[in-house]
Amino acid sequence: MALTTAAGPLPEYADAVIVGGGVIGASIAFHLAEAGVEKVLLLERDRPGSGSSGKPIGGVRAQFSDPVNIRLGQRSLEAWRGFARRPGADVGLESVGYLFLLGDAEEVATFERSIAVQNELGVPSRLVTPREAHGLCPYVDPGSFVAAAFSPGDGWALPAAAVAGYLRAARRHGATVLADCPVTAVDTADAAVTGVRTPLGTVRTGTVICCAGAWSAAVGAMVGVGLPVTPLRRQIAFTGPLRPAPPRIPFTLDLDSTLYFHNDGADGLLVGLSDPRQEPGFGRQFTPEWLAPFRAAARRRAPALGELPVTGGWAGLYEMTPDCNALIGEAGDVSRFLYATGFSGHGFLQAPAVGEVVRDLYLGATPPIDVAPLTADRFAGHGARPEAHII
Template identity: 40%
Template structure:
């Protein structure tokens, strides 16, 4: 059994995509870094996403700015980490079914463009050309951002973890944090370690970890369930084997679909409080039948589910406690893959400056 060192400049708690990014950026900067993960690396929220990185987040240009910076880092990932990262461009399409959604898009577009986000308004016909499953009669227009890619989140975690180790970081898995003292001594079943600075990147458990240090993070638990369809009929089967649909979101309901091998992967949150699973699946089926007629009545099956942490207004919290060396990056609402490089850099800069 590994034994923890007595101390470290930084102890990162959480070994998902945000935590491994933080460990890499800290160790690369010469910070003596230890990472503690309660399970396996990337085994939490990082493993329960649709595997997409995108830059357009409707109504959230600050998130888009983080995502643009992060996407640039992913394009440079192999050079920085010596680990190849396969990015496959799919694009992101947001379907508008209400005039107000179009007005909101136009009002938001200058801020998106200032953040470096590339997004355009396209017609319903153009939306149907980008995704042949779309019924152009059911939508008014759509936002189209070509800068959206499929990526394996575990490749990002493994790449950052290996790079962190190469820079001297020590990573401990299956090592849950059980207590944090006022002097930043972190206790685990493997022993205790004194940290000059603690970096909380524990995803859905970030609020629990922060509470151990008497830090209050205003996070709301958020559950999402991913579903697979049965093998779709035409026109999906008539697409070239190498073709994949863009990630497509219904702006009104949040329903998102994308290709997944010979099926469709989709998500629309999880049943509301008091809503039966059957009623929730019925809502999804109704949207599918209206927006994507080829999927009307198609069978839906559980793929996987996961818990995410949501910050206020679904914006991530990245910062430092004013009275102690406790840093945090949490509340990414399932979009951690899109922001991990930028978040790791911010945590590095905050720790070095604090």
């Protein structure tokens, strides 16, 4: 997709300036422009999708413990299934389901509570036996866990294709996308946004929407808004072609160790794990040392994966909040500073619904999902909402 770069013209005015060109910013740009907002400007400090959106694992699901996350995931799944029609792109959706491996009675009890809420909201999730789980994913050792949770409507897709698809459609509807154009300051007057500054100059605007992912805390600080987002490196690896080729399997995760894996193309696997030794920071260098805890976890739950060759991998950033739930809302002290960030690993899967929600917050309409519990000021009181199903 041809994108205007930092060498291109910077508009003097925009109705809304979106800071960040990942999948969340791209979705919001599309939904605003589609709704008829005439002057939508998206500014990306690097290239679109080059931050967290360029390197996630691509999972899409509605299996969460928090009802808000369930609804965001559910609505987004509908959008992912119809993405080829609207906004119009092939995101390689694989509706193979999500399979959570549960190692003890406590984990089973946690998922029983979550599944009850999911089912009440229309998600077809269920508990399955270890033998049934093995039938869905032959790699897992049915003797190493006590139950599993499965939802057939979940799966995975291609984030880079989604970012490109959203931005192409946003531009068709009149939005402007500028790459290589960081926001260096947000101007305010009388507690209201008045403009953004960049190396190319200043854009007058009455609305800024922060979608800067792991870099969002710095953007919020420009207007005195606390966005408690901490960057945390996550790494994945690829097996390359395997012989025989892997069967088509669900996106499989071990809740205790955070081991996960799914198909990669027709004949390989993508594998990963949240390394408990990882310290917060912006480092994005791939370091194969994290494969040691991955292999240890694999030998426990899926022994064949413990010895598989790895041909390469990459590192990206999770944008973590204290309760592993997103920050979505509008600042109370600065008029028209909106934010959608801190997704703690589930931003890609929620992007379609979040685009609709932020569109309606901007327009003053009632969003399809009530995200009031996700405002950033929840941490000032007792409103933290810990999400149990984070990997």
